[in-house]
Amino acid sequence: MALAGTNAAAPRPRASRMPARLDLLESGTGLLLALFMLVHTLFAASILLGPEASATMARAFEGYYLFGRSYPAIVGAFTTLIVLMFVVHAVLAMRKAPSGWAAYSRFHGNRGRLAHADTTLWWWQVVTGAVVGLTATIHLYHILANPGGLGPYESAQQVWSGRMWPLYLVLLPAVELHVGIGLYRLAMKWGWFEDDRSTRTRRRLKLAMWGLIGSYVLLGLTALGAYAKLGYEQALDPSTAPAMHAP
Amino acid sequence: MSLDDQPPGGPSAGADDAPVPAGAASSRAPLRRLRLRVLRYNPREPQVPARFETYELDEADNMTLFLALEEVRDRLDASLAYDFVCRAGICGSCAMLVNGRPRLACRTLTGGLPAEITLAPLPVFELVQDLSVDTGKWMRALGERLHAWLHAQHVEPDLDAIEERMDPDVAEKLYELDRCIECGCCVAACGTAQMRVDFVGGVGLNKIARFHLDPRDTRTDADYYELIGDDDGVFGCLGLMACHDLCPKELPLRTQIAFLRRRMVRAGLSGK
Numbered sequence: 377m378a379l380a381g382t383n384a385a386a387p388r389p390r391a392s393r394m395p396a397r398l399d400l401l402e403s404g405t406g407l408l409l410a411l412f413m414l415v416h417t418l419f420a421a422s423i424l425l426g427p428e429a430s431a432t433m434a435r436a437f438e439g440y441y442l443f444g445r446s447y448p449a450i451v452g453a454f455t456t457l458i459v460l461m462f463v464v465h466a467v468l469a470m471r472k473a474p475s476g477w478a479a480y481s482r483f484h485g486n487r488g489r490l491a492h493a494d495t496t497l498w499w500w501q502v503v504t505g506a507v508v509g510l511t512a513t514i515h516l517y518h519i520l521a522n523p524g525g526l527g528p529y530e531s532a533q534q535v536w537s538g539r540m541w542p543l544y545l546v547l548l549p550a551v552e553l554h555v556g557i558g559l560y561r562l563a564m565k566w567g568w569f570e571d572d573r574s575t576r577t578r579r580r581l582k583l584a585m586w587g588l589i590g591s592y593v594l595l596g597l598t599a600l601g602a603y604a605k606l607g608y609e610q611a612l613d614p615s616t617a618p619a620m621h622a623p
Numbered sequence: 624m625s626l627d628d629q630p631p632g633g634p635s636a637g638a639d640d641a642p643v644p645a646g647a648a649s650s651r652a653p654l655r656r657l658r659l660r661v662l663r664y665n666p667r668e669p670q671v672p673a674r675f676e677t678y679e680l681d682e683a684d685n686m687t688l689f690l691a692l693e694e695v696r697d698r699l700d701a702s703l704a705y706d707f708v709c710r711a712g713i714c715g716s717c718a719m720l721v722n723g724r725p726r727l728a729c730r731t732l733t734g735g736l737p738a739e740i741t742l743a744p745l746p747v748f749e750l751v752q753d754l755s756v757d758t759g760k761w762m763r764a765l766g767e768r769l770h771a772w773l774h775a776q777h778v779e780p781d782l783d784a785i786e787e788r789m790d791p792d793v794a795e796k797l798y799e800l801d802r803c804i805e806c807g808c809c810v811a812a813c814g815t816a817q818m819r820v821d822f823v824g825g826v827g828l829n830k831i832a833r834f835h836l837d838p839r840d841t842r843t844d845a846d847y848y849e850l851i852g853d854d855d856g857v858f859g860c861l862g863l864m865a866c867h868d869l870c871p872k873e874l875p876l877r878t879q880i881a882f883l884r885r886r887m888v889r890a891g892l893s894g895k
């Protein structure tokens with residue numbers, strides 16, 4: 377802290393530019409991950425159009441329609457990229473969470489007293505972030521360890537026989553909440569879509585946020601149900617599952 | 624969930640005129656018996672532990688918390704400490720936690736509150752006694768640290784020259800930001816300020832935004848970056864918007880902070 381009467385013009389060591397870069401990186405990785413997740417849920421939900429649609433999608437990801445054959449390594453490379461952003465984002469965002477009991481209790485004392493919606497929302501951001509950090513790690517490792525495993529029947533088998541569904545049941549709502557709240561808060565923090573008073577923008581974005589969260593949780597759960605059903609049927613009668621790999 | 628961020632019973636201050644009649648008070652609701660639960664502690668008498676004391680009094684028409692506290696001190700307990708100067712939402716000395724939310728006592732009508740009202744001193748600031756805290760000391764240190772005064776560094780003042788005209792729009796915006804009364808509500812409401820002792824809060828960032836806007840101030844973004852380009856400045860702000868929602872003067876703190884965040888990121892990326 378500067379002392380009283382310090383001359384502003386007096387030479388001082390220049391402030392580090394790092395906080396600016398880290399702030400941008402935190403929000404930037406958050407934004408990219410959020411956009412990825414929005415698309416990811418849609419792709420996962422393609423199972424609702426039937427296993428064929430989903431298989432086509434999976435083949436497209438492996439470059440089948442581009443190169444005439446499947447390269448599972450494409451999925452692997454893309455997943456690695458996501459993992460990288462995921463790690464960077466988690467490390468940067470976790471700096472903001474209360475560290476230690478004193479900070480935690482002061483933050484919660486304030487949150488409880490205020491009963492202020494957006495303060496509480498931030499707390500949900502921290503909690504869902506932690507849940508996503510734990511559960512998505514398992515999911516991502518799984519993808520990386522089985523690069524050829526993209527496709528409706530493979531996924532369905534993992535969901536049901538591989539007992540991944542309880543994990544997804546936790547991961548899914550946490551991720552959609554984290555994405556929805558995160559996007560809303562990005563808009564607030566950086567002042568996107570602002571009008572004069574901005575109250576209206578904020579109210580609308582808040583509505584859009586809940587709408588997004590609600591519809592994505594619903595869509596995600598329905599898709600998860602479809603995978604579980606398919607996996608269950610496969611487990612009962614393995615002959616219902618066509619050849620494991622795309623042509 | 625909606626924008627439930629104005630406390631029930633209406634805003635603590637609308638414009639700078641008389642207190643806004645809140646809810647039932649104006650529509651001649653039967654006046655109630657109020658119970659004021661006040662958190663009391665005197666740091667100079669540490670042997671007496673902090674405690675709540677409850678005072679009962681009759682509500683009066685259009686009664687503000689200031690009037691209620693005056694009555695307590697006049698009739699019930701002369702030792703109760705709290706601060707008031709202007710009684711009109713101008714001096715910023717009467718901020719306190721009212722049922723957990725920072726508000727100006729002189730601008731808060733009891734009619735908008737439940738019959739049991741809990742009062743506590745603002746957190747973060749140094750406690751003087753009971754409801755009285757030393758916001759002045761904190762604000763002074765903040766102003767010094769943020770160099771919150773006009774810098775016209777490379778300009779030789781010519782005392783005979785006619786003052787430069789200011790664009791009315793800019794002047795209007797400056798007045799808007801200058802309405803801050805340094806009451807400390809934004810700091811007491813801010814989750815970040817609870818966790819980081821040196822965080823400048825909505826009031827500090829608003830001060831920078833004010834000089835940033837002022838065409839007479841010759842400082843550049845790089846200069847401002849020196850003052851707020853870290854986690855005690857704009858990058859510490861989590862965007863919780865409690866400052867914006869609880870500022871009794873309804874300053875546009877959120878938009879100012881978002882603006883500074885954009886500018887300071889740009890300044891940070893362009894510098895080495």
Ligand code: HEM
Nearest residue numbers: 402403406407409410466469472502505506508509558559
């Ligand atoms: C699929 C994974 C994830 C997505 C899509 C995502 C997305 C986002 C977005 C968009 C934000 C807002 C950015 C900002 O305010 O600057 C954010 C903030 C945050 N994220 Fe994540 N995130 C993910 C994973 C994680 C993980 C693994 C953690 C922690 C273990 C985490 C913890 C946080 C925290 C604490 C914040 C609040 C930071 C602040 O207010 O400054 N996130 N996230």
Ligand code: SF4
Nearest residue numbers: 803804806807809870
């Ligand atoms: S910005 Fe608002 S809440 Fe903060 S000190 Fe100024 S008037 Fe008070």
Ligand code: SF4
Nearest residue numbers: 813860861863864866
């Ligand atoms: S927006 Fe920033 S300054 Fe205002 S209450 Fe939130 S964290 Fe504090």
Ligand code: FES
Nearest residue numbers: 710714715717729
């Ligand atoms: S007494 Fe001056 S603001 Fe309340």
